Amino acid sequence: MRKYELKNFIPTHEFELAPLADPTPAYTYFNTVLQGQNNLEGVIRAVLAECSCQIEGGTKLVGLEQFEDRVEVKLLRRRRLSDEDETVTTETARYDWVIGAGGAHCTVRKQSTFIFDGETRVIGRLVVGDIHVNGLKQKYWHLWEDASDVPITLRPTEVPGLFHLGIGESF
Ligand SMILES: Cc1cc2nc3c(=O)[nH]c(=O)nc-3n(C[C@H](O)[C@H](O)[C@H](O)COP(=O)(O)OP(=O)(O)OC[C@H]3O[C@@H](n4cnc5c(N)ncnc54)[C@H](O)[C@@H]3O)c2cc1C
Known part of the structure; x- marks a missing residue:
């Protein structure tokens, strides 16, 4: 890291944010890699593709119902045809299980009635x-x-x- 006083470009200090260290069995990926967020999504998509998993863009989970042997989800699919034109379709799909990874406002969490303690x-x-x-x-x-x-x-x-x-x- 290179530090400057505010309002000028003269460096005052340089330091290692996280000094490099050899990996150990407990910390296999010990060293920090600065990864721009603009590249991160591509990295995640490539790793998922290796596991035969594709992200379906323009697809929103809007409903979820649990049964003894399955979960049924309602999906809203939005397809953009041109700048002015798009199609919106809904679809019901069945899965053995569903993982909720929709962030802080996760639909899966809300519809499974799990509470989210805390405050903003x-x-x-x-x-x-x-x-x-x-x-x-x-x-x-x-x-x-x-x-x-x-x-x-x-x-x-x-x-x-x-x-x-x-x-x-x-x-
Ligand atoms: C400005 C900012 C800076 C941050 N900086 C850092 C940092 O430096 N270091 C750090 O560790 N953390 C940082 N965070 C926090 C970090 O980004 C979050 O903790 C992390 O992204 C949460 O990951 P997640 O996978 O749970 O949710 P998210 O990254 O929010 O991913 C949820 C995904 O689910 C999708 N989704 C949501 N609802 C639905 C739905 N109904 N149907 C289908 N898809 C849905 C969303 O489109 C999204 O792609 C930062 C956050 C912000 C806002």
């Missing part, structure tokens, strides 16, 4: 985005920070010149 607290503002920057070294995760203001970071991605911008109190 706003403890700071966050600005994120991918931006192109000329002339900035791709080798470093750049950080502008001083005690008086919120930090700004630019994390390199796999795409030359493309950085992930982060401004906020949680960096």
Whole structure:
């Protein structure tokens, strides 16, 4: 990581965020790899494809019913034909089991009536985005920070010149 004072480009400090270490049987993948979110989905899709699993885009789970021997789900499929035209169809499918991986607002969790304890607290503002920057070294995760203001970071991605911008109190 390369650190600068706010509002200038003169580096004040360089440090390893996570020093490299040899893997052990307990920690096979010990070292951190910075992976741009724009590439992550492709990586996940490729791993799933190796397990003969394809993600069906434009498909929303809208209903779920459990039986002794199966689960029936209702799917809403949205197919875009052109900028103005799309088709929406519903479909019922049967499965032996269903895994709910729909994030914090997961339909599977809600329809299985599992509660989600906790509360949402706003403890700071966050600005994120991918931006192109000329002339900035791709080798470093750049950080502008001083005690008086919120930090700004630019994390390199796999795409030359493309950085992930982060401004906020949680960096
Ligand atoms: C701005 C931001 C920055 C973050 N930074 C970090 C970080 O640096 N490190 C970290 O560890 N975590 C970070 N997180 C948190 C992390 O992204 C989440 O904890 C993680 O993505 C949760 O994974 P998930 O698979 O449970 O859900 P999600 O990633 O939310 O995936 C749920 C998927 O289900 C799909 N889906 C939802 N409902 C349905 C439905 N009804 N039918 C079909 N599909 C559905 C959604 O489209 C989505 O693709 C960050 C989160 C945010 C918002």
